[in-house]
Amino acid sequence: MTIEIEQPRVGLSKIAVSKTHGEDSPYFAGWKAYDENPYDEFRNPSGVIQMGLAENQVSFDILEEYLEQHAEEASWGKKASGFRENALFQDYHGLQSFRKAMASFMEKIREGRTKFNPDRVVLTAGATAANELLTFILADPGDALLVPTPYYPGFDRDLRWRTGVNIVPIHCDSSNNFQVTPQALEAAYKNAESMNIKVRGVLITNPSNPLGVTIHRSTLEQILDFVTIKNIHLVSDEIYSGSVFSPTEFTSIAEILESRSYKDCERVHIVYSLSKDLGLPGFRVGTIYSYNDRVVTTARRMSSFTLISSQTQQLLGSMLSDEKFTGNYITKNRERLRNRYEKMVGGLRNAGVECLEGNAGLFCWVNLSPLLESQTRESELAVWEAILHRVKLNISPGSSCHCSEPGWFRVCFANMSEKTLEVALKRIQSFMEERKITSG
């Protein structure tokens, strides 16, 4: 029997009550709609198809085959002390075999064009943690990182929420296929200056999310020149590097550094993860690769808050050290993603819908601006809602990615079976046909 007592409101922190976690955004309506009515081929064929989740489900069979054949190495092996040693291992350096395997996997993705030193690999529980951690290290509260738009919405939380750091956008638009230009970089920098905000670095995503395109070599050179002149950092989030359809089309910032004999490289840091390329977001495997000794040391210390489970390090260390497996996986994965992309683009074209020409990633950057009543964010949201509730597809509106040009949408294609993709494309076709009829 408890008596109701009027309790004084107890305060939480400013961080706790802020909205910077980003979850109160209108885009959650999309997720809600999916959760309440998820598509299932047999049980709910008219449900909402999830096309807002950048997951890679096209290559699981290859992973499963590996596990079938290598159960022991992937687990604790026959050695009696295997489990114990693994369960006790909490060194923030991480299992050496795993770090070596990550470095070598990153090299393989870049076809050996650069080398990665395992001692510079710092482990974090996911790229989410890696990006936040780097921000804590490179910037003080109130400072800013410059980020090209459109960008992954999660950055608003990862770079800003607990760190108190700002994002100042580098505006890109369709006039040049959303590439970053020196003018845009300069404009963003000046914008920050005018607000009395100190810029500490530039964060690029290469290949880009949501564009699904790799950054040109020349653009990377320009960005590197820019950060060098301004004496700021460059973070290159390369978590989709293994999802480039053709390996020769990806240039990592590491290659640019190598071509410059690593001059002035201490300002460059790479973020990688296995969530997209290997399709293992649940395992929380992120890394920071920094050319700056101090950053490596500090990041390693900070990783105490977000280490990777040693059980998972053991599994993936064994998998990624198997060169035959990784070579086969990377090749097949690229092929399958390219096929999906082509299917997607082909289907959209049949429906009269154009996309940005992409060469990487798990999604297309689709141009629906012809459907907008006016080139405004409101119109874009209206189209989005129509697609969500009438076409029953959850796609991501460009405004959620801070795109300055309304009408663009990110549509994922790798998180579903081919059959489901076909269903989604049919729905888009029907929708577009209806609009043609109604608009006369």
Added chain:
Amino acid sequence: MGFISSDHNNEQLLSKIATNNGHGENSPYFDGWKAYDSDPYHSAQNPNGVIQMGLAENELCFDLIQKWVANNPKASICTAEGANEFKDIAIYQDYHGLPEFRQGVAKFMGKVRGDRVMFDPDRIVMSGGATGAHEMLAFCLADPGDAFLVPTPYYPGFDRDLRWRTGTQIVPVVCESCTNFKLTKEALETAFQKATEAKIRVKGLLITNPSNPLGTVLDRDTLKTIVRFTNDKNIHLVSDEIYAATVFNKPGFISIAEIIEEETYCNRDLIHIVYSLSKDLGFPGFRVGIVYSYNDQVTLCARKMSSFGLVSTQTQHLIGSLLSDDIFTEKFIAESADRLAKRHEIFTKGLAQVGIGSLESNAGLFFWMDLRRLLKESTIKAEMALWQLIIHEVKLNVSPGSSFHCSEPGWFRVCFANMDDDTVKIALRRIRNFVLQSKGLDQGPAKRQCWQSKLQVSLSFRRLDDFVMAPHMMSPHSPISSPLVRARN
């Protein structure tokens, strides 16, 4: 490829957080770890090496777990039996966590408390170990500049976990040996007042129960006093209960979860528990930290923050299976307590025989050894000198009380659950020999000049105010850049 970094330039290029000492690793206590690293004991290969007694790890019951793992192949997605779940587990990234994981943890937490209380799986929030849990709660409950009251002696990692990236402060609540380090209302009030006078806003009190480093449990009266205090002051109460299943003797463990059922006046929005599987089960590598809050808003916020430190679903799956096996967990809890009790007795009795006392304790993976009478003088300097002696002459890495901010020199934390039975015998023999040799000698290591020259101790530590100002004192329980050193706890 070696990169020459111009340090000065680099200093300006990184944040204040990155360049301050909040990580706590620039401490003189690293001598202990260095000594162990460069000369680690091994029964066959290096019998005269340093024995590690500074690491609070639980290695006593792995045989039970290994047997369970071998008998339950489905719990591992790497086996033929479990592989069909691989895909679903691998793509699951929902920060709510696998239901079976949350249910397993909630059930286990209840069992550890004798099923006297139940835990709601929907309040289980994941974090990157207890390390991540503490930082996460600090981010949720306090703003930069705010403070948490923490009774001394306390786990040195709190200095980093509560303060480094959050900007919050720690105000110590001094507990004295004359009252067996009991946490008193007076001590709480004194600490609170000091903070208020210094214009520091206190947002909460953090207790560790069972205590690290003391190995004792809080009695019912003290717990009630604590709850009354925090409720009156309208501040949060965080109860770190990561050693809950290491209680091996009477009196039993009383959790804050039980107290709030009894003290119904208390505002539950103020109550939060930190848990982990690193100590009770011996799985520090798996990074299973838990925040359990009775405050809905905190639960929601912490869950969002947990994105920065989720538990690998591979591990969630294993743990969910393991902890849902009631027969196993009940047997484990009982057997583990039994083995810890035996270890504890071997050491404390063995030391008592040579006149070395320790604080009477019934929990934890360590005991709090009393070497006050071996000190040349009752100072931190003398404690450090004695400690250097123990490392270099006795070849044991134990942890000096000053690293735990203990107000009185001469106490040392000695871990006993991270070694096999043979090593236990050798460690005990070494301590006993050392003590017997020290009897009748001029106390103090006057002869040991070589160690003293290495001492770089900041002595600005003794007054209460200095606890707030001196972030440098850290235990050897922090990793250094040696590839051999393990992250401490």
